[in-house]
Amino acid sequence: MSDIxxxxxxxxxxxTRRIDASASNLANQRTTGRLPDAGSSAATGTDSxxxxxxxxxxxxxxxxxxxxxxxTQASLKPLSQPIVAEYDPSSPDADAEGMVGAPNxxxxxxxxxxxxxxxxxxxxxxxxxxxxxxxxxxxxxxx
Numbered sequence: 548m549s550d551i552x553x554x555x556x557x558x559x560x561x562x563t564r565r566i567d568a569s570a571s572n573l574a575n576q577r578t579t580g581r582l583p584d585a586g587s588s589a590a591t592g593t594d595s596x597x598x599x600x601x602x603x604x605x606x607x608x609x610x611x612x613x614x615x616x617x618x619t620q621a622s623l624k625p626l627s628q629p630i631v632a633e634y635d636p637s638s639p640d641a642d643a644e645g646m647v648g649a650p651n652x653x654x655x656x657x658x659x660x661x662x663x664x665x666x667x668x669x670x671x672x673x674x675x676x677x678x679x680x681x682x683x684x685x686x687x688x689x690x
Contacts, residue, residue, distance in 0.1 A: 552679070557619050560620075578599035579638060579648060580598035580599075583597065598647070602623045603625075604623055605624055606619055626651060
């Protein structure tokens with residue numbers, strides 16, 4: 548029974564990570580900066596004027612030594628195309644053509660990720676609650 552609780556808690560943790568990444572993307576979707584050049588420090592993310600880099604989550608399963616499922620884990624990684632060019636000549640970060648780098652954040656997709664994360668979190672907590680109820684019933688039978 549304790550394995551079930553661990554799996555449920557790992558699912559809740561992964562769902563929380565998904566929601567956190569999406570919330571960060573939405574909160575920073577207007578954080579623009581200089582467009583990265585191939586040879587500049589903005590391309591490596593060390594420039595203080597670099598735009599926000601949106602994140603996504605990757606989820607993978609956890610296995611025990613004998614190959615049985617032991618839960619899930621989520622990790623954060625930057626989007627494959629995190630920056631798009633946007634016209635804003637009034638920005639201090641604008642290049643000679645008036646272009647700045649903007650995070651490649653799709654509001655609709657992020658809202659969908661938050662709904663998915665919320666439902667996954669609820670399902671994980673339901674699984675934990677059911678595991679707890681089953682353990683209680685088992686202990687009541689043996690008493």
